Amino acid sequence: MARRLLGGFSALVFVFLYAPILVVVVYAFNGGRETLVWDGFSTKWFSAALHDSAVTDAFRNSILIAAGNAVIACVLGTMLALALPKMWKPVRIPLEALVTMTLVTPEIVFGISALIFFTEAGITLGLKTVLIAHVVFNASVVALVVRARFVGMAQDLEEASFDLGAGPLSTFRQVTLPRLAPAVLAGGLLAFTFSFDDFYTSFFVTGAGTSTLPLYIFSSLRFGVTPVVNATAAMILALTLASVGLAYVVLRRAGMSDTGTSA
Amino acid sequence: MTRPGSGRWGRRARSGGPRYPGWLALPALAWYAAFFLIPLGFVVAYSFAALSGYSDIVFAWNLDNYRALWDPLYGDVFRRTLGLSLFGTLTTLLIGFPFAYWIARYARRKTLVLLFVVIPFWTSFLIRTYAWLIILDPQFPLFRVVHVDLLFSRPAVYIGVAYNYLPLMVLPLYAALERIDWSLVEAAQDLGDTPLRSFRRVTFPLALPGVIAGSLLVFIPLTGEYLIPAILGGNKTSYAGSLIAQQFTEVHDWPFGSAIAVVVIAAMTIVLLVFSTWANREASSRG
Numbered sequence: 359m360a361r362r363l364l365g366g367f368s369a370l371v372f373v374f375l376y377a378p379i380l381v382v383v384v385y386a387f388n389g390g391r392e393t394l395v396w397d398g399f400s401t402k403w404f405s406a407a408l409h410d411s412a413v414t415d416a417f418r419n420s421i422l423i424a425a426g427n428a429v430i431a432c433v434l435g436t437m438l439a440l441a442l443p444k445m446w447k448p449v450r451i452p453l454e455a456l457v458t459m460t461l462v463t464p465e466i467v468f469g470i471s472a473l474i475f476f477t478e479a480g481i482t483l484g485l486k487t488v489l490i491a492h493v494v495f496n497a498s499v500v501a502l503v504v505r506a507r508f509v510g511m512a513q514d515l516e517e518a519s520f521d522l523g524a525g526p527l528s529t530f531r532q533v534t535l536p537r538l539a540p541a542v543l544a545g546g547l548l549a550f551t552f553s554f555d556d557f558y559t560s561f562f563v564t565g566a567g568t569s570t571l572p573l574y575i576f577s578s579l580r581f582g583v584t585p586v587v588n589a590t591a592a593m594i595l596a597l598t599l600a601s602v603g604l605a606y607v608v609l610r611r612a613g614m615s616d617t618g619t620s621a
Numbered sequence: 622m623t624r625p626g627s628g629r630w631g632r633r634a635r636s637g638g639p640r641y642p643g644w645l646a647l648p649a650l651a652w653y654a655a656f657f658l659i660p661l662g663f664v665v666a667y668s669f670a671a672l673s674g675y676s677d678i679v680f681a682w683n684l685d686n687y688r689a690l691w692d693p694l695y696g697d698v699f700r701r702t703l704g705l706s707l708f709g710t711l712t713t714l715l716i717g718f719p720f721a722y723w724i725a726r727y728a729r730r731k732t733l734v735l736l737f738v739v740i741p742f743w744t745s746f747l748i749r750t751y752a753w754l755i756i757l758d759p760q761f762p763l764f765r766v767v768h769v770d771l772l773f774s775r776p777a778v779y780i781g782v783a784y785n786y787l788p789l790m791v792l793p794l795y796a797a798l799e800r801i802d803w804s805l806v807e808a809a810q811d812l813g814d815t816p817l818r819s820f821r822r823v824t825f826p827l828a829l830p831g832v833i834a835g836s837l838l839v840f841i842p843l844t845g846e847y848l849i850p851a852i853l854g855g856n857k858t859s860y861a862g863s864l865i866a867q868q869f870t871e872v873h874d875w876p877f878g879s880a881i882a883v884v885v886i887a888a889m890t891i892v893l894l895v896f897s898t899w900a901n902r903e904a905s906s907r908g
Contacts (some may be wrong), residue, residue: 360816361727364719364722364723364727365723365727367719367720367723368719368720368723368724368728371716371720371787372737374716374784374787375737375738375741375784375787375788376741377756378749378752378753378755378756378784379741379744379748379749379752381752381755381756382748382751382752382755385755393755394755394758394760394761395760433648434648434649434652435649437645437646437648437649438645438646438649438650440641440645441641441642441643441644441645441646442646444640444641445643445646446643449643453646453650456650456653456657456658459657460653460657462837462838462841462842463661463886464841464842464844464845464846464862464885464886464889465842465845466845466846466847466862466865466866466882467661467664467845467865467882467885467886468657468660470664470865470869470875470878470879470882471657471660471661471663471664471882472656472660473869474660474663474664474667474875474879475656475659475660475663478663490656491656493652493656494652494653494656494657497649497652497653501649516640516641520640526641526642526645529641530641548743551743555743555744555745555746555747557745557746557747557848558847558848561866562869562870572745572747575747575748575751576747576848576852579751579754579852582754583751583754583755587751588755591745591748591751594745594748595744595745595748598743598744598745599740599744602739602740602743606736610732
């Protein structure tokens, strides 16, 4: 009885979680000019969005930032994840707290702090500043994902490699990376997604004249929801889903083929 | 093909063995210092500065910005923000707990179910928020039958908050509930406990770490929430986040905006400290 009730309730929660996302996607295919007046199925707003330079410029910026951010975050985050587990405790604890802080600080506070810093440092706002700011919390995301896997992994081979006189670099390349690659890739895909979807940080540090997709959507909303905005949003959703799905598959396959150590 | 890493002995904790050197953490640490810690330091410094002319900053090192905040007008803003954060935490807990309980205890194919909880969390926050602009529009099919206009109102903001933050609550709740040995609960009931009593005495204490983690994950970001009120509240009701954003994007009073941000951070730190002290005491008293 309790089980049935809970099951029914949970089904409703799933409806609640997915209905809004579905609504955006469905209305993106509305052929009419008015968002909420259904006028037949059409993909014309997708092509309108793809021919709108405001959308395509913002899209290009978002991709560039997200990709650059993912690469840097992977390097920094992976190095951090390798160093952390066996670090001296009085150093490790504050460092871990710092990593957590970068993830829990309200994003608006982080956004304005970055804005003040770049202004004071005389760095012109633009794509570069967005990229720099995004790396801060995405390096932490990668570090957490990679570390979870690294700690769960047998370390015998690393120890043997170090014992035999290999340096950290060759040990990493020949011993650790082959097994850690799925986690690094998954962390990178998540970093890509978080950067691609980021609003707050970008809102404060893009400066005039440049835009990212979330910023484009936000500023368009001032004039209400238009079919072009819906089509753009549907494309963002598709890209995010593809990237998250890929991360999931990569982690899962790695988890199953490696003996017992789940990511 | 042989796979490396097939050792079964790796879970042993080893402290003295060879390892990756600690300096590997330096690049990330430098990045955090330069682009996170120092900028936060600037926010604190700015909160003691003053505006001179239109946008020049003078470091006056006084409390004027904080004094200006000591005004019933801003008191209302902070009270509203606290109300929003508490509402969001309680609502997501009330919806999230039974949901996470069902996943942890009854759901088949848990990984897949969990993936479907995580997907909305990973899709754009902005899109999930503006989706409600469409749903709450009086022209939306549902509201052509039921005549309610919630758009650009406080209820709209509350709905958006409950919706957006739900996955953040469900995940830690699930992580805690998933570890529960349900035979304990059954044993308690076999020995005569009512379901309610066994829930209170067995399930809830075991789930408490998840409740705390989830509450913090929802409460803390909510104290700085700006996007949801901006989109669904039509800017009619002002929250701490809206006030900060306004100082930086419209009014250009960065020192005052920084002071508000410092108050938010301070409140957040107090909540964190109180919560973690309480959680530690709770944990140690239960052994």
